[in-house]
Amino acid sequence: MNKKTIRDVEVRGKRVFCRVDFNVPMEEGAITDDTRIRAALPTIRYLIENGAKVILASHLGRPKGKVVEELRLDAVAKRLGELLGRPVAKTDHVVGDEVNAAVARLQEGDVLLLENVRFEPGEEKNDPELAKALAGLADLYVNDAFGAAHRAHASTEGIAHHLPAVAGFLMEKELEVLGKALSNPDRPFTAIIGGAKVKDKIGVIDNLLDKVDNLIIGGGLAYTFVKALGHDVGKSLLEEDKIELAKSFMEKAKEKGVRFYMPVDVVVADRFANDANTKVVPIDAIPSDWEALDIGPKTRELYRDVIRQSKLVVWNGPMGVFEMETFAQGTKAVAQALAEATDTYSVIGGGDSAAAVEKFGLADKMDHISTGGGASLEFMEGKQLPGVVALNDK
Numbered sequence: 001m002n003k004k005t006i007r008d009v010e011v012r013g014k015r016v017f018c019r020v021d022f023n024v025p026m027e028e029g030a031i032t033d034d035t036r037i038r039a040a041l042p043t044i045r046y047l048i049e050n051g052a053k054v055i056l057a058s059h060l061g062r063p064k065g066k067v068v069e070e071l072r073l074d075a076v077a078k079r080l081g082e083l084l085g086r087p088v089a090k091t092d093h094v095v096g097d098e099v100n101a102a103v104a105r106l107q108e109g110d111v112l113l114l115e116n117v118r119f120e121p122g123e124e125k126n127d128p129e130l131a132k133a134l135a136g137l138a139d140l141y142v143n144d145a146f147g148a149a150h151r152a153h154a155s156t157e158g159i160a161h162h163l164p165a166v167a168g169f170l171m172e173k174e175l176e177v178l179g180k181a182l183s184n185p186d187r188p189f190t191a192i193i194g195g196a197k198v199k200d201k202i203g204v205i206d207n208l209l210d211k212v213d214n215l216i217i218g219g220g221l222a223y224t225f226v227k228a229l230g231h232d233v234g235k236s237l238l239e240e241d242k243i244e245l246a247k248s249f250m251e252k253a254k255e256k257g258v259r260f261y262m263p264v265d266v267v268v269a270d271r272f273a274n275d276a277n278t279k280v281v282p283i284d285a286i287p288s289d290w291e292a293l294d295i296g297p298k299t300r301e302l303y304r305d306v307i308r309q310s311k312l313v314v315w316n317g318p319m320g321v322f323e324m325e326t327f328a329q330g331t332k333a334v335a336q337a338l339a340e341a342t343d344t345y346s347v348i349g350g351g352d353s354a355a356a357v358e359k360f361g362l363a364d365k366m367d368h369i370s371t372g373g374g375a376s377l378e379f380m381e382g383k384q385l386p387g388v389v390a391l392n393d394k
């Protein structure tokens with residue numbers, strides 16, 4: 001990586017503003033998955049052990065510049081304290097007198113968590129005044145919030161223009177793993193793209209076609225490709241205005257010698273429900289009033305074989321509506337194949353695929369699960385991440 005990291009700077013005795021992504025799922029005030037908090041621990045522990053005065057900042061949800069009581073970070077501070085085995089102080093504001101006083105009290109090795117930065121209207125606008133105010137709290141800026149690195153906000157981008165700015169260990173690891181996968185991949189290199197958001201994934205498919213040996217398509221976005229091949233897709237998810245683009249991708253794959261894998265059979269349902277009537281049909285026989293909600297058994301076998309023969313697999317997006325048990329088989333088969341293929345380096349691109357792997361209890365069998373869904377997608381599209389660009393070069 002060509003960006004400085006916390007290893008390249010002196011942190012002892014310094015007030016360090018460390019942006020983390022503690023945007024964790026919550027239900028009724030309780031954290032339901034603390035993966036993102038755990039992922040930031042190496043950086044936080046390093047700062048503590050090396051005598052920094054640690055000021056942590058994160059967003060939670062999308063409060064849109066207002067205080068939303070349910071999106072306060074108190075539960076996060078408590079959980080972080082438990083994980084660190086030491087108290088974590090927390091402010092009820094992002095900037096202002098209360099925060100200044102709390103920062104002034106910090107001793108070397110102390111940890112303070114600021115309130116949800118998105119309570120400030122200037123955060124998402126990347127307001128220079130807010131960026132300056134945040135910078136005024138500290139001597140050094142550390143960005144460890146890979147999951148928010150695709151956002152140019154005051155605490156992820158603006159602040160970096162006012163302080164020495166370096167990457168934390170999580171940021172460094174994410175960029176290294178994803179960067180290596182894309183620039184110098186072990187081959188055969190396979191990308192598996194699924195999920196529902198065709199629009200969001202068009203860019204990544206286009207970029208991956210320049211890099212991979214195999215491209216596997218699944219999930220809801222497959223049916224725009226199925227339609228592009230001239231088959232009827234019934235009531236399956238379809239983005240009419242992307243059919244031509246899907247055709248052009250299949251042509252590009254041919255030109256580049258990329259093997260393009262699509263479902264050969266699917267599980268169709270007579271309605272969108274776990275207890276719907278279902279049947280398995282070949283891909284060119286989807287009944288007009290049924291919808292395809294998962295890949296079929298032959299496709300599972302085919303995708304498993306491709307995974308087994310790959311040295312590197314990047315996976316983004318489920319193969320079916322895995323939230324419903326009836327349509328989870330395809331996603332489970334891919335997760336299992338990755339877990340069993342010990343010679344295959346598996347990179348999970350955040351979002352729903354990460355949630356699925358977690359749900360199936362296979363998370364510890366994967367080589368790298370990204371903490372960023374949107375961020376890893378934008379990175380794989382070849383876009384520059386503003387939160388990274390703003391850091392100091394080596």
Ligand SMILES: Nc1ncnc2c1ncn2[C@@H]1O[C@H](COP(=O)(O)OP(=O)(O)O)[C@@H](O)[C@H]1O
Pocket residue numbers: 194195196197198218219220221237292293294316317318319320321322323350351352353354373
């Ligand atoms: N065949 C399908 N039809 C409708 N929705 C689907 C289908 N396959 C997967 N999905 C849905 O796609 C959603 C995930 O899509 P997306 O947000 O694009 O993935 P990710 O978060 O991994 O990037 C899941 O909620 C899943 O239920």
Ligand SMILES: O=C(OP(=O)(O)O)[C@H](O)COP(=O)(O)O
Pocket residue numbers: 021023061062147148151350351371372373374375
């Ligand atoms: O959860 C996040 O994104 P992700 O769901 O794409 O991984 C990040 O914390 C960024 O949040 P945002 O999409 O509200 O800017």
